[in-house]
Amino acid sequence: MSKRLTHLAAAATIALAASGAGHAQEPITVGVQVPTTGSEATYGVDMKNAIQIAVDEINADGGLLGRQVEILVGDSACDPQQSVNAASKLASADVAGVVGGYCSGATLPTLKTYGDANIPFVITAANSTKLIPANPGNAFMINSTGYDQVRKAVDFFKSQGAKTLAIVDQGDAYSQDLANLTAKEWKKAGLEVTVQETVSKGEQSFSSLVTKIRSEGADAVFWTAYYADGGLLIRQLRQGGYQGIIAVGDGSNSPKLFEIAGRAADGVYCFSNPIAEFLPEAKQFIESYGNKYKGRSPGPYSTLSYDGMKLLGWAIEKAGSTDPDAVIDALASADGEAWLTGPISFTDKNTLARSNFIILKGEQGGWTLHSK
Amino acid sequence: MSLTDILIQQLVNGLVLGSFYALVALGYTMIFGVIKLLNFAHGDIYMVGAFVGFGALSLVSGTIGAGWMGIFVAMFVAMIAVGFLGVVIEQVAYRPMLSAPRLSILITALAVSLVLQNAALALTDGQVTAFRTDLGFGGVSLGAVFVNYTQIVLVASAIVLMIGLELFVSRTMYGKAMRAVSLDKDMCRLMGINVQRVIAVTFFAGSALAAAAGVMAGVQYGRIWYFMGFLIGLKAFTAAVIGGIGSITGAMLGGLILGLLEAFATQIPHIGGEWKDVFTFGVLILVLVFKPTGLLGKSEVERM
Structure with a gap:
């Protein structure tokens, strides 16, 4: 046995x-x-x-x-x-x-x-x-998440003395969400959103939008979508004679933005998640x-x-x-x-428990750290 | 900006956009004129033109720079190369289909479009290519209206090309033959006109114009990619239909009308730019319903 x-x-x-x-x-x-x-x-x-x-x-x-x-x-x-x-x-x-x-x-x-x-x-x-x-x-x-970016963006535009804001998105979940939340926060602060517009993806010409932004007046323009079309908008804003502040969301923080926008991207701000080189x-x-x-x-x-x-x-x-x-x-x-x-822990909704956004500024064809 | 300033500025924007549409629409309309084919690959020919121009500019920028000189050389190279591509496409894909039902050749055109698009996708890994030039952002200010130098030169080049085409079609033997072929192919053959060659020349000219527009788009927007021909192809087709497909002046007019419509649609209060494509294609539907031959097109009696 x-x-x-x-x-x-x-x-x-x-x-x-x-x-x-x-x-x-x-x-x-x-x-x-x-x-x-x-x-x-x-x-x-x-x-x-x-x-x-x-x-x-x-x-x-x-x-x-x-x-x-x-x-x-x-x-x-x-x-x-x-x-x-x-x-x-x-x-x-x-x-x-x-x-x-x-x-x-x-x-x-x-x-x-x-x-x-x-x-x-x-x-x-x-x-x-x-x-x-x-x-x-x-x-x-x-x-x-987007909420952290919205807070960072609104604080930044206020600190630059902007009173009026133009917000442009691409109609996808990410960029539209960021645009709507920013508009809401901005209005809550008693400030004015003069232009809020959605452009279609792959669109080439933004010249009429640029004219609209200039005619409605905006101290700052916030592009909430991706670099491929963002570079184009920045370029055409400067080509079209817009001289205010331009900022882009974290979807546009690629160096490729500078290839497309050229010199127009100098002086552009970007709200970004932590990038390796910084x-x-x-x-x-x-x-x-x-x-x-x-x-x-x-x-x-x-x-x-x-x-x-x-x-x-x-x-x-x-x-x-x-x-x-x-x-x-x-x-x-x-x-x-x-x-x-940095440290990873989650909220009860499985989102990152802290904000990791930084602000970058375009200088001579690349991003430099503006503030943490 | 005052209302007048806004209107003038949007007029300028519309003219720039419209001249791109017109250049591409011309190819649509010419090809339709001679072989009654809606060449849906035309937008992709424009895309290929942009890439060839980009390649040519990269090659010559070392010696003559990427300023206007280099850009015009690149545009010329792109027009010749893509013109021949147009001829090759015609010989390989369309010529064997000329006697087939019209639907077959239309489907062939769609296939050619997909081939070009996917070849570009494979070659570029689907990535956006930056089209870099040495041009600055300077321009002319008239009050609050601002016009960029690049825009001025591009519109001027488009006008020169259109005048050139008009002269070619109205003053040369090939132009005359082209008009004759669009009226009656069989009669032309009986009169000893080399119809095949006329068709080839038409494809060459139409494709070269699209290539020029592609290079211009690269210069103006600074970015090219494999999918750039899709929307402009549809819009140029719309422009050609609005102007009256088959009519060369109609294509130019249709392009400008479409460009202006889009520019002004953006400015409409409370509606905004999201709706400009709705306007564009809405106008297409209205034209098709109320004047199917387009603004300048002649109604054609279908011979049985």
Whole structure:
């Protein structure tokens, strides 16, 4: 009897060991949802690269739970339909979690996809406040939300002595949300919004809008959408003789803005999430990025994306498995875990518990830190 | 700004925009004139023109700079190269379809559009390319009205090109042949006119004009990308229809009307720029309902 039991136990141990060994060879797949094509592809590829660097570091340290990590990219193209396709692809590939999410408009519908599949989702860039009520509980936003940016923007325009404001957005969830919230806060302060306008994406000519802004009068213009069209608006504002303050939201903090806007971008302000080159902690990261991706600079969302991957890795280790519920619980329990962008902890709505916005100013074809 | 200033400024904005539309609309209308094809690839030809111009400017900017000199050289190169591209597209994609039902050739045109767009997407990785020049932001101020030098030169170049085209069509043998082919292809053939060559020349001229507009757009807006031809293609088509498709003067007029409509629509109180495309395409519908031949188009008796 006892002999048989021992045999059984031995067999079980061997089976367990075998299955354990099998697991050790099978890598953990992490989904990466970023736009790798379309007008926002620059940011998306930067984010993917940053996540790959984080994964390389994790793998060099022995992986997660003793397993190697690999990424699977879903191209959201900054488009709601394409991003849902990308999300379905990642969900059906049985990923242990998803990192990424750029363009709030394209991220919003994927919340449901990942929510239904119960996949932990670390959102590293998208920060529209519309994402907050739509979050089924599995998503965690590690970028400061639109509310933090609105407060920063309104305070800044007031400090510059602006009384009238023109706000231009692109009609997507992110930029419209930021525009509406800013308009609301601005009016609450007893000040006037003279022009609030939505332009269509890919629009080339803003000259008639510029004339409208000049004729209605605005001490400052706030562009809340992305750099590709933002550079164009800045250029045409200056071409059209507008001389007031111009500020752009965090969707426009790419250096590419300067290529498109040219000299017109000098003196433009930008409310930005923490960019690698302004973070002393990110020195090593910038170096490895430059070594691995020759000729590219990390871009604005790469530090957050790197942190997002590290955070997911930390949560999987803490949960001790890739069981979604355990990983989600572990993510929610983050208490000041810090990599490049500062301590990460979450509110009860899974948003970052602090504001991380800084103000940049365009000088000689690049951003410089204006104030923290 | 006083109301007069606003109106004058928007008039200027409308003229600049309208001259882009007109240049692209001309190609639509000429091609429709000779082979009755709505060449939906035309907007993408404009896009290719912008990229060829960008490449040419990068090449010559080292020696002659990226000022007006370099830009005109780049524009010339783009017009020639894209003109030939237009001819190649015609020979490869449209010529074998000329006797097929009109719907087949229309679908071929859509396919050509997608081919060009996706080739550009693949080559540029879908990224926006910055079109850098040495031009500044200086201009002329007339009271509160401000006109940029770049805008003045671009509108002037567009006018020169349009006058050139008008002279070509009205004064040269090929122009005469082109008009004849648009009236009656079979009769032309019987009269010994090389119809195939006339069609090729038409594609060359139309594509070259679109390329010029593409380079101008790059210069004016500083940014080019694979999808830039889509909206302008639709709008130029609208301009051509408003003016009367098949009519060259109509295309110019339609382009200007459309540009002005968009500019003034932005200024309408409480409605704003979000609605300008609604105005644009609303006008298209109205024209189609009330004057299907367009402002300057002649009604054509369908021969059975």
